[in-house]
Amino acid sequence: MIDELPAGLVDAVRERLASTPGDLTPHRVAEALRDTGRPVGDATVLAVHEALRRDVVGAGPLEPLLGLPGVTDVVVNGSGEVYLDRGDGLERSPVTFPDEAAVRRLAQRLAAIGGRRLDDAAPFVDLRLADGTRFHAVLAPIARPGTVISLRVPRRGGFTLDELVAARTLGEPLARLLERIVGARLAFLVSGGTGTGKTTLLAALLQRVPPGERLVVVEDSSELRPDHPHVVGLEARPPNAEGAGAIGLRTLVRQALRMRPDRLVVGEVRGGEVVELLAALNTGHEGGCGTLHANSAVDVPARVEALALAAGLGREAAHSQLASAVDVVVHLARRRDGTRRVAELAVPVRDDAGLVSMQVAVSVGPTLRLDEGPGLERLLDRLGEGER
Structure with a gap:
């Protein structure tokens, strides 16, 4: 019925109602319709009332x-x-x-x-x-x-890892591997493009953190809501109308380190906070994690380097910090049909010049089959499951 209202009717009623104070009620809508000389049938009154209510309630x-x-x-x-x-x-x-x-x-x-x-x-x-x-x-x-x-x-309550398996975001063997990564307190980044499901996967993985551990989550805009009994969130604040009062992620990461976190989580690393995160992961804060925009796992070192350089950390120092701070990168991709999938796991490797590249440990095929990569042995070593 709302879509069938005559053009301009709702605007005319809105202007009438705005000229006199009062709550938005069907009775006031009917009076405004009479004042405009329009029909005042029950269906019309209710349709106009609903159209106006939508303008002031919810989305x-x-x-x-x-x-x-x-x-x-x-x-x-x-x-x-x-x-x-x-x-x-x-x-x-x-x-x-x-x-x-x-x-x-x-x-x-x-x-x-x-x-x-x-x-x-x-x-x-x-x-x-x-x-x-x-x-x-x-x-x-x-x-x-x-x-x-x-x-x-x-999503209310977020997805569990098993639900992501059911949705074919990843397969059962990869889910169990990711559980071992979380259980071993390895530091990891979830990378991918916009809308690939990075936050969704990270929240699901954080649900597998033991309940006795304290998660301190730092975000620009609060999105991570893992189903975990001990989560503390810190959210950045933009400047007010006068341009004052801003609180950025770098400040919040430093504050988070003073809050006894068992796991430091940065919801989205996209600026200078990468310096504080890498420093934290290099100073005894095991199991830290976050998300990062990147086109592939191979591109993660270049992305971290760019963010760190903008924050004043030199190239060599950025690569050195990355190599010792991050144990594994979990990369997601959006397929051409719109579905989201975990595409690969990769581990950082330093060359003779000290620069980091990513070595694929596991890649995921179209049927979710896992293919071993050259970095698998390194990943198993970090899990304590290498050759014995």
């Missing part, structure tokens, strides 16, 4: 999509295109907005709920909503074809 017309089983992402490309991802790639939804103003209003309202400003002076925002949903928006005309909204939906 508006996106709310039904966010509640669909298995949805991980909902993205809005202007008023006419809304897509969702249920784990098999993006699919277009039937939901649309009446105009650009409606998308902009929703984006600004969600930003305000998160305590942030979104207008022409500050045309983009990235924050976490109260229910854990990650919200990002860029206003038009910076974005085309209109205001762009991206919502990343956290």
